[in-house]
Amino acid sequence: MTPLLLLLAMADTGRAPVAFGPEPPPYALKIGTEWGARGKGAWRTAIPVQHSVGWWWSGHWREAIEFVWWYSPDYVAGRLGYLAGDERMPPSEIERRWAHVAAAMKGRLVFLVQLAGAPKIDLLSGTIDEPAKLDGIKEVKFSLLVDGHTYSPEQAGPVRVEQFRDRVLLRRFPWYQFGPGGHLLLQETEEPRSAVPVMLGDYHIWLYRVEFGLDELLPAIESSDSFSLRILSRHKQRRADFNLIVPGRDDG
Secondary structure, X not given: OOHHHHHHHHOOOEEOOOOOOOOOOHHHHHHHHHHHHOOOOHHHHHHHHEEEEEEEEOOOOEEEEEEEXXXXXXXXXXXXXXXXXXXXXXXXXXXXXXXXXXHHHOOEEEEEEEEEEOOEEOOOOXXXXXXXXXXXXXXXXXXXXXXXXXXXXXXXXXXXXXXXXXXXXXXXXOHHHHOOOHHHHOOOOOXXXXXXXXXXXXXXXXXXXXXXXXXXXXXXXHOOOEEEEEEEOOOOEEEEEEEOEEOOOOOO
16 A cells, blocks of 8 residues: 555545635645655646546547536645645745635636537547537536535636647646636646637537635535536536545544
C-alpha cells in the first residue's frame, strides 16, 4: 500500500465542503501537495470531482468524452496544493490565489460541463463514416437534484465552444481555466486557451458553466449525503452524482 493510500485508510470518514471558506481545506491541500512533489500529474486533482456522462466509439474502444466537474473547494485546494508541491509555490501565494478564487465564487455552487461531438468511425477502415451529430450538445437544460427536490440554476450557458482535429483534447481539455478565477490554477508551463479558437476539425466541444446560488441550496445540501446534476437534451438525459461523504477524509 502506498503512503497516500495508507494515510486515507487510517483517517476518519469526513464530509466534503460545499462553500468556499477563508482557508483551503487542509485535507485536499495536503494530498495535492504530495502529488505535486512526486510529479504525479495535475489531472489527478480532478478525479474526485469528475464524472463521465457521455461516451464515443473510437473504432477500437469506447471512450468517455463528456464530463461534469464540480468546481469545488476540494478541487481548487488540491490544484493549488499541486502547484505548491510541483513548482515550490510559497504558502503566501497559495493563500493569495485561494482568496481570489473564493471571492470570485460569490457564494455559488459551480459546475463545468463538457458536452462533445465526434464522428462515427468505420470499424474496418478506421476512417470517418459519418460526421459528428451536435443536436444533443447545443440545446440543453440543467437542474440540481437534492433529496428529491429539484433546483434550477441561476446561470447556465456555454463559456467555450471549440472544434479541432486532435481528438486527444476530448479527454484533456483544460476546463478549469473557465471556472471563477481559473487563470490562477494554471501551471507555469501552461498556456491559456486562445481568446478566439480556430474552428477546424471533426471533433467538437461545448463547455458549459452552470451556477446555483448557495443561499437557497446550502441548508438542503448540508442535510444530505449527495446531490446530482442533471443535463436534459431533446433525446438524451445525462446525470452526474456527487457524494459528499469522503472515506478517509481528515481535515484536522
